[in-house]
Amino acid sequence: MVNYPQWNTVYFPTLLRSEKTHFWGYFMNPAGQAIGLASPDPVASWSLNYNFGYGSKEIFFWGHRVYTTNLDLMNSLPLPDRHPQRLVQLHPGEEKNWTFFLTDVDKLDDIQPVLSPLCRAPLFRIPETTIEAGGSANIEIFSIDPVSSLEIKDPEGRREVLALPPQDKGVYRLDVQPKGGHGPFRMIAATGSGKRTEAVISVRKPWSWYMQRAREGAHKYTQKASWNCENWYGFYTMFLAQKYFPLKSMNDKANERFNLVYGLMYDDKKREPTRNADRIQNTASIIGILTDKYEAQGNVKDLEKAADLADWMIRNSQTADGAYRRGKTHYTSVIYPAKSIMELLTAEKKLAKKGNVWEKRYERHLGSVGKAIEQLMQGPGAVDTEGEITYEDGMISCSALQIAAFALLQKNAATREKYISMAKQYLSGHRCLTQLVVPDSRQRGGTLRFWEAQYDVLMAHNMITSPHGWSSWRTYATYYLYLLTGEEPWLIETMNALGSAMQMIDHKTGALRWAFVVDPHVRTSQIAENFPGTDPDRFNANQFKTEEGKHRPVTVGEQYVPMIADWFYANSSDNDVHEHFKCLEEVALAAAYVVERSDGVLKGYNCTVNRSDDRIIRVKPLEGIVSRVHVNLRQTSDVVVRWKNSETRYRNVDKMQWLGKDPYRF
Incomplete structure (x- = not known):
């Protein structure tokens, strides 16, 4: 390819x-x-x-x-x-x-x-x-x-x-x-x-159990300042978990570590990167993390930093055709810069008032995202990836997810349909890189990445890791397509992939693991000790290869691979596993779903659901933190939701809508 x-x-x-x-x-x-x-x-x-x-x-x-x-x-x-x-x-x-x-x-x-x-x-x-x-x-x-x-x-x-x-x-x-x-x-x-x-x-287990264990893992497996964001992606989990499970001790630790790492990579006065500035996926990720930090802690200075960094990224990477680029290389689909800005938009919109600085920021950032999405609409032949060009998993899934995420912001049905059609086109081709058939819940929905072990956990050979943290990029896309179309197969794919991804947490010990290796038998080697002079509290401008240091022989096959960031001080990108838990928070942690199938049967996800004798649909979320229920009905009904501390009756509910706050309407 x-x-x-x-x-x-x-x-x-x-x-x-x-x-x-x-x-x-x-x-x-x-x-x-x-x-x-x-x-x-x-x-x-x-x-x-x-x-x-x-x-x-x-x-x-x-x-x-x-x-x-x-x-x-x-x-x-x-x-x-x-x-x-x-x-x-x-x-x-x-x-x-x-x-x-x-x-x-x-x-x-x-x-x-x-x-x-x-x-x-x-x-x-x-x-x-x-x-x-x-x-x-x-x-x-x-x-x-x-x-x-x-x-x-x-x-x-x-x-x-x-x-x-x-x-x-x-x-x-x-x-x-x-x-x-x-x-x-x-x-x-x-x-x-x-x-x-x-x-x-x-x-x-309950979704909240995985989120809390992942937060513990983010603290155990060190977040390190580095030229690639995978080394510090666990900050997402730290701050997202704080929104639902506030713990002062963990929050203080998260702030302390974040301030150290951020200070090694960014000039806080100029609001710009000081190292590897052209790697715009790093700045995009910091924008998303700062937005989540603001939403968890309420300090508007974090949101101001995110907004200023978004302005910097747009000025320094967006070209006339709308794409975000690293030099001449298309980078809109290296992770998801446009989605990161869309996450910022949700917070900016809440502060925007006519003529104020937040309204101006919101309009400026929304305009930039719109241009980037229109460029992605040219199709798979108009995108590129980091490193060696190939039909690359993330290049396709990140294009699809960003187009579909933008579609959710559109009120015009014809405009939405245009974006839906292109997102589906990207994902149709992407099926060849996705485990949609394998009868194994450890792997279903994982995408087929095979070069990450060299960088993430310093194993010397390629091997298929699926799910890998980046598999969750596709999960966002299928989730958005379900919300856009109401077609239940998209929701089933979403929940299968999310279920496989959560098994990065050992169900017995609660330990966080990096990825699942699909290959049956790979004889390779793995780094065995630190490189001299490396320090997790300094900026890591290195990418060592296994054979450069002391290593040991290992054989892996159809198994989970442990993290190494708790003891390996140089670059290790294993904290990219936290994309799973960022995805969990958006998709399922505080949400439940009800689908009425063509035969009238009601199917609940993260809730129990039944139709009582008086024809009322009754929904009970499985966890108290659920604050919204998405319903997809074929006939108009009254719906009663039994929330943690109250019960609400919604009258004449029809078709698709959120009960509780719609996270994509702001």
Whole structure:
């Protein structure tokens, strides 16, 4: 995937999955074409080869392009438990044979029904992979042979055999209600012929639990002044958590650390960066953090800093075509400068009065954002990314999310529709980089990034990390599209991705982890100690490669990777994990959702919902901090919401609207 439009017809290895008795997956390109891959034979593992990035022959960084997909018919251990464990060698005189099928697949919903007969094995399809406590997951199992057993293992390893309904034209359909607490539950379906396949669903804890643990993690894993904002992204979590869970001790610590880091990077009198000023994503992130700090603490000086820095960024990066640029390189979609300014707009609007300085700031910043979005409307061929150009995950998802976020600010229906259409176009191509099919709640909704481990946790090789913190960029986009269209599949994708992302918090210990590695087996090395002279309280203008320091061999595969920022003093970008929790705060922490489906069934997200005998819809949020409920109804109804300390009846509610404050109307 080198450039536009060449990359539209290049296939990406979107899903590769070894099972004990078979193999399946698919390749997809941005044009939406998919090729299914299946084998009825066990395949030990798989791996990817990547291009050279930059550096010397001895010490270099891997690049941003996949060259080759390898099907590793035999592979050394360790491997994930789901994989074959004995395909490690070929004995003298021994012969093994493998059969593979390649087939066109018209749409993603056809993956399992098309590939299951080729594998001669059952395959799971699970629309919602993360559920609330007490909820149930709708499961489909496709199998040409009868499934003889279905069992589920809870997070403690306890097994339960589930009753199977009658098979209906090769499909078993059932609702599974996990028992045994929170965390991942593993399901295993087996046939009488010996084929077996696995899936994982998760029961989440309350959203507030994850936010509070992430805040603790932001304090534990040091926020460091650096030339890249990933080193200090945890400030978002610190200040957002303070809005809902005010704690003076943590807030004081957050302010102290922020003041140190900010002072190492910005001139507070001139209101401009003092280091690496052209990396505008850093200033955009500081604008967002200062806005959240203001909203948590109420000090208008923080908002003034944010507004002045927005003016600086616009003056120094926005070109005549509307794009924000680093030199000549398009940077509107490197993280999301336009969204950061939109976050500032929400606070500015509340202070704006006719003719005052805040109204002028608001109008100036809104005008800048509008120009940037219009440039993004030229489509995927008109955007660029940081580093090596490719069909890059964030370049596409950040374009989509910023266009959709701007659409939410529009009152004119035709104008909204224009932006909706383009955001959908970006996300349609982006499906090839998103885990929309994998039957695993640890991964569903994650985007397929593969070069971050070198920079974030100083592992020497590329590997697919999904979810990675930047996966949540797509979650904003799907969320906004749900609010814009009312199409529930967007909300389901949002909640699946958010559920996977929250599992960066260990459900048992509460520890914050960096990312989930999808690859089954990567032999690499990782930094083992600090570089001499590094200091977390100084500006880090370095980006070391693993091999430059003392390192140790490690093998990773289908697992979470720990953070390193608590002990590694030089640049480490692992605090980018906090994008998940910034997203959580905007999407779900204080919000609940009600959808009335075409059959009249009411579905609640982060709430219970029912229609009483008097035809009133009654909603009870799952947590007391919920302050708004979004309803999406097909028929006009009265809705009663039982808030933490009161009950409110909303009369003649129809279609889509917020009950409580609409966060996108200001």
